Amino acid sequence: MDSVTDLDGRAPGAVLVSGSHGGLFSGRAAAAAGVRAAVFNDAGGGRDGAGVAGLALLAGCGVAAVAVGADSARIGDGRDVWHNGVTTACNAVAAECGVTPGMACRAAVEAMAANDRRVTVPDPPARPARALVVGAPVRVWALDSASLVRSTDDGAVLATGSHGGLPGTDPARALRCRPALVAFNDAGVGKDGAGTGRLAVLDDRGVAAVTVAAASARIGDGRSTLVDGVLSRVNGAAARLGAVRGTALAELVDELVGGGGRG
Structure with missing residues (x-):
């Protein structure tokens, strides 16, 4: 899968x-x-x-x-x-x-395939996988996975823990909403630059999208993307918002929400 x-x-x-x-x-x-x-x-x-x-x-x-x-x-x-x-x-x-x-x-x-151990369910995470970090004037969400994005997230800033790859190379799976900005983890970029594949697709839709370096933020942890992430790739729409490779995602979010993106 x-x-x-x-x-x-x-x-x-x-x-x-x-x-x-x-x-x-x-x-x-x-x-x-x-x-x-x-x-x-x-x-x-x-x-x-x-x-x-x-x-x-x-x-x-x-x-x-x-x-x-x-x-x-x-x-x-x-x-x-x-x-x-x-x-x-x-x-x-x-x-x-x-x-x-x-x-x-x-x-x-x-x-x-020979593993015959009984499989048990893991303990729940210590904090919610979807958390509202800033409520106004622009909503900022920390999401451990892009699968947690909702259609009501249009216009929000989304810091996801997901990789920036395009699942199944299917453009329809790039994102399910139109946020003001969305950030992914570049997953080390990897083979054929797959870890940043969503950015070009979202740029075609006019959606500002960036990746943060895997070495800077923990993949699968949206809060780490927001607080620790350093921009590694930016699409054209994000560049027009002022996104620059090598700078902190938190600084860009601060500019978008008027100082509420950190912390």
């Missing part, structure tokens, strides 16, 4: 090959769906190793999990992960199944 947010009733007991990053949000989604094993994209590792932080969480839930290198497979593209992904990290359950870093995705999947 191109995203863990596509998981459905077929998931229990299955092995998931996902285009999603391997962060905590993705890990919780996979465990909650009941998969026995999962493959993610390491999103370049990033700040505090956030791109693979979900692997340890999944081990605690009895799920075998690995991440493939962002340079080996396009983030947001499950098929590319399956065909070309090379593992860079694995959790303890996957290691017990015989998985080691450097294995091709297919080989890792074959090994992890």
